[in-house]
Amino acid sequence: MQATTSKRTEANTAATARRRRDALPSDSVGFAHESERQYARLLDFYQIDWEYEPRTFDIEWDDEGNVIKQFSPDFYLPQFDLYIEVTTMNQKLVTKKNRKVRRLRELYPDVKIKIFYQRDYVALLQKYGLEPFGNGEGD
Numbered sequence: 001m002q003a004t005t006s007k008r009t010e011a012n013t014a015a016t017a018r019r020r021r022d023a024l025p026s027d028s029v030g031f032a033h034e035s036e037r038q039y040a041r042l043l044d045f046y047q048i049d050w051e052y053e054p055r056t057f058d059i060e061w062d063d064e065g066n067v068i069k070q071f072s073p074d075f076y077l078p079q080f081d082l083y084i085e086v087t088t089m090n091q092k093l094v095t096k097k098n099r100k101v102r103r104l105r106e107l108y109p110d111v112k113i114k115i116f117y118q119r120d121y122v123a124l125l126q127k128y129g130l131e132p133f134g135n136g137e138g139d
Contacts, residue, residue: 035088035121036074051076059103071100083113088121
C-alpha cells in the first residue's frame with residue numbers, strides 16, 4: 001500500500017508542477033464569482049487578452065456633484081476595445097445591471113460594452129461540457 005501512495009503522491013506532485021508551469025492568466029485572479037472565472041478560462045483558451053475590472057465608471061452624482069453610483073464592467077478585451085459584463089443572476093438583478101449598462105452608454109457613448117447573460121453562459125457550459133454553479137452572484 002505504501003508504494004501506491006508514493007506513486008500517487010509523485011503523480012500529484014508532477015501534475016501540480018505542470019499546472020504551475022502551464023498556469024493561465026485566469027488562475028491568478030480573485031474573481032467575484034465562478035462564472036467570471038469560467039468566462040476568463042474560455043478567453044484564455046482562445047488566447048484572447050483580457051483585463052478583469054480594469055476601470056470604474058462614475059454613473060450617478062448627487063446634487064453637490066459627489067459620485068453616488070459607479071460601475072466596473074467585469075472584463076475589458078483590449079484587442080476588441082470592448083467591455084464585457086457577465087451576469088448569471090436572478091432577473092431582478094439583471095434589470096439593475098441593464099440599467100447600469102444603459103447609463104454607461106448614455107454617459108460614455110464611445111465605450112463599447114456587451115452583457116453576457118445567463119442564457120449565453122449556460123449555452124457555453126453545455127457546449128464545452130462544463131458544470132454550472134447554482135448560487136447567484138452579488139451586484
